[in-house]
Amino acid sequence: MILKLYSVKDNFNVINKVLGDPFDVDIVVRNDFDVASPLIVLYAIPNILDYNYCTIVDLKRSYFIDRFEVVNNSITKLFCKCDVLESYKADILNSVCRFKRKFKTGDYYAGNFDTSSRKNINVYESDKGFSGDSTMILTTVGG
């Protein structure tokens, strides 16, 4: 079973995290393996503390590395927690939701924005008007 180690900068609540290049480690799953929050013991992985994320393709899951426990110079324990957003993102993105999102063109729902105390004023002028000339009109009772 292949464990892929990553260094991820994205926050936990990001879907479609940028993973970068993996460091593959062949691991053996033993008894009492908690799929949701596994404890993984690795031997002699260089710069192991540089990784904070991992995936196990065979388990169809991605994991945050919550914390490390260094047993000795060669052995390190990884306490992992399932990243449900990445592990199930295809299903999540295809689920119907009622949600709040940012404004986009075509949105006519009267939402609330934070406003400043200033106003924007645009001026639109007619294509016709008075020329500035004048006309004197005399009205009389005709004969």
Added chain:
Amino acid sequence: MAYGPELNVDEYVGGRINVDEVNEILTEAGSVKYRTTAWIACKGSTDYYCTLNALSHERGQAQYKSTAGGITYHEPFGYPISVYPGTLTTNVDTVFFRVHYSGNGPADFSAKEVITDPPPDPPEEPDYVITQADMDALSTAHATMKINDVVATLGDGINTDDVVLCTAGDGYLFYFRSVNFEYLNFMSETDYLRFTISTDFKTATYTFAGAGKNGLKLDVDSEVVEPPPDPPEDADYVITQVDMDALSTAHATMKINDVVATLGDSINIDDNVVVIADPGYTFYNNSVYFSGQNSMGEWLYLYFTLSDGGSNASCVLDDSAYSVLNVASEGQTQVSGVNNVYVVDNIKVAEINNERMVGTPPGVYDYGKFILNLINLPLEVGVDYYAEPSTVKLSGFDTEVLCSCLNSDIIAVDMGSITVPLIDDGFTDFKNVVCVLRLPWADSVLIDAGYVVGQTVTIKYFIDCYTGIATINITSTKTGGLIVSKQADIGVNIPFVKTVGDPMVSNSNISVGGDNGVLKPFFEIVKDEYFLKDGLFTIPVIDEKVLQGEVGYLEVEQVNLKVDCSEDEKKNIIDVLKQGVIIQ
């Protein structure tokens, strides 16, 4: 004392002489002292003017006398001796200027001026002087000007009753009201003294009456006349520019076999020709016809047949050789009752004032009581409203003052359209948006953004000539109809009606029009400034659908989660979605 010869200098009549030029004749030298006396006789028609001086002298005199009397005046040298116009009788035809000199050396005499004609009167200031700006205006309009049949040049004067003629250059024509003298009236508004444009639009004439007008200047414009296309070789009649002008002047259009005719179109024998009057105009009997001369020089006419109450005229072209289309129409008056509506200016008003009083005191009858109102509208009335000029009538009394007439007492003025675009194409274009329509000579109007934003708003003024009150109708493409109608008094009433015996002009009918400095209507669209509109965590919009395709931060309120996972993981997913996620 020996006097020198009298010298008749008739040849200098009208000019000047210099004593130096004839000094050898006039001067005698003594052995020790020099002494000379000279007479200069000058002839002229009326009065004389002379100044004599000696350049170097010890003593002497300059005198003059006339044949009508003895020596009348003298002065020492060095002082001018002058006879100014009017000091001699007009019958005197000769005046003598005598020069005495006595001194130790030769002397030079000179006359500053001997003018045998009276000094010319300073030229009278003309009522108007043609300026470089006027010449430039003429040049720009490709026109020339004559004053009393003399070609006008820079600096030429124009006086009252001079006939001023402007002629458009080849390839150019004037158009209605394109030639004027422009000035500032008593309200400091631009007003015009209109030239009369000839029916062929080639010339414009004006009998000058602009003396004393403030800021008077020439205002002239012309338009290019496109040369007519070459006629088809087999055409029996070709529509010329003259025909098009005649149609335009008569407010009419022409169709040939149901196709609208244009310049250069041909008409052939048996073609059906229809001339259609514009709305508000009708033809009258024999007012539409072709005319031309045959080879014998006889005039031929083909009269159109009127239909539809005179609004249509039709004929079928025959085989005679016609050369011109003649069209005349008359405007249909839409003036209420028996009232009259005239376009006047200050001069016309003054003329009417002179004519309205009939009789001699105390039996003066003032027909001014039949004047309903005199108002100044802040617009140029459209050409379509002008009927044939007529004398101003005050009830049954004809003042014989000729003025332009209007064919309607309601003037519709199209103030144009305003299209307000969508900026965001979203609720930000409407929420808390204030649409202020600024109107010329009227109060502003607040209109709901729904009628304005993303729509075209049209404004029309319907002005009552009797009161100057405008009904302002505002329509929107949102509804396709009227959205606001309001009234505003845009006319400036001029105190005019004053009957004999009134102690003073009453100002009760003066109401100041609301000149707010606005010439064209315009919208001010006032919107909130959403300074975080593009912020990552600013999520004002509620939506309901799958998340696929969404980008950015969002907070899920409810989700119908379809995921094949454990219950704990589902709860975990829902919790995270509610707390907010970023999809990238």
